[in-house]
Amino acid sequence: MRYVSVYILAFASLLALAMHDPLFAEVEVGAAVKPDACIGDDTKLGVSRVVEIDTEGGVDVGGEKAGAKQFLNDGEVVLTFDDGPMKSVTGPILKALADQCTKATFFMVGQMALANPEMVKEVAAAGHTVGSHTWSHKNIHVISLAKAQQEIEAAISTVSKAKGTPVAPLFRFPYLNSTKQTEAYLRSRNIGAVWIDVDSKDYRTRSAKVVEQNILSQLAKQKKGIILMHDIHAWTAAQLPDLLKELHDRGYKVVQFVPKGQIETIASYDAAAEKALAAKAAAKAANPMVSRSIVWPMSSIPGTDLAAVSPTGTRLRAGSRYKRVATKPTIVDGVADDSAPVKIPVSKYKKTAKPKDETSSWGLFN
Ligand SMILES: [Zn+2]
16 A cells, blocks of 8 residues: 555656646756746746756857857846855755745865765755866866866766766866866866856855845846856855845846756766765764764875865865966855864864965865
């Protein structure tokens, strides 16, 4: 009898999905999307259309990059969040998005996914698109191609393993800094680079109102665009309900980007990611208060020097530069995991307490 009930429920779920708004039929492969109760509610922002991006052979999306594909019409926006997930910020952001029945893309940092695997699953389960944003937020422009490849692949595998299904083949360059070589590498991996049109500059303020005004004023001039925000700032989460309401009231439409194809992860990185996530889970089970003293096992991968990376105590620098720069970024507060106190070896803590430049804080772990 129990089994019959399960089948009936499963059938009912399929039926509900089939009857669901066709716009949502193109969601990311593997994402557990539930039909939204508020579909068709004009008082909500919603999603006006889903753009399926073919990343075969690589593609640049949005921004001012020459040759980039532009998918948006006037009045259309894409919501993107970089650098997370971080429980205390990503959680409220998910709620604000759900309250407006709308969808976004999250470009996650590998270390953050390792520290917050539950949030990765939550974001994906809510039907948002999950892309990647390097393992440790390195400025690709100032590191070797080999290290850049490690940064890219470690993030792809870690976020995928945390998520439970492969991450979207969509990537955002930290600080929006790329090199011709890394762009070519992404093309060889059939990964699309998503650029930005509207910068919230939420890394330069602590004011929710300023973040919202930054976005709305740029949109008023440009009429459309891919919006950059960061889900590591409390003020970004704080302004989101009002921003979404304003977007609705001003007649903007939200477009969701989803990938056409699926990424092919690399087995050696997958194995390392699984090992790291298992170590994280075991440490958490043993003692939740010290669960974040994880050693990233990338040393087992030939040619990889991401050994002994700790996802703990690392300060995030979320400054994103639209133009290629290698100067000191804005340093903002933020830790890899905000759910419990962090136990860090004193030597590392001293080194990471005051990151001085682009490479000092993330780079210490490599
Ligand atoms: Zn970033």
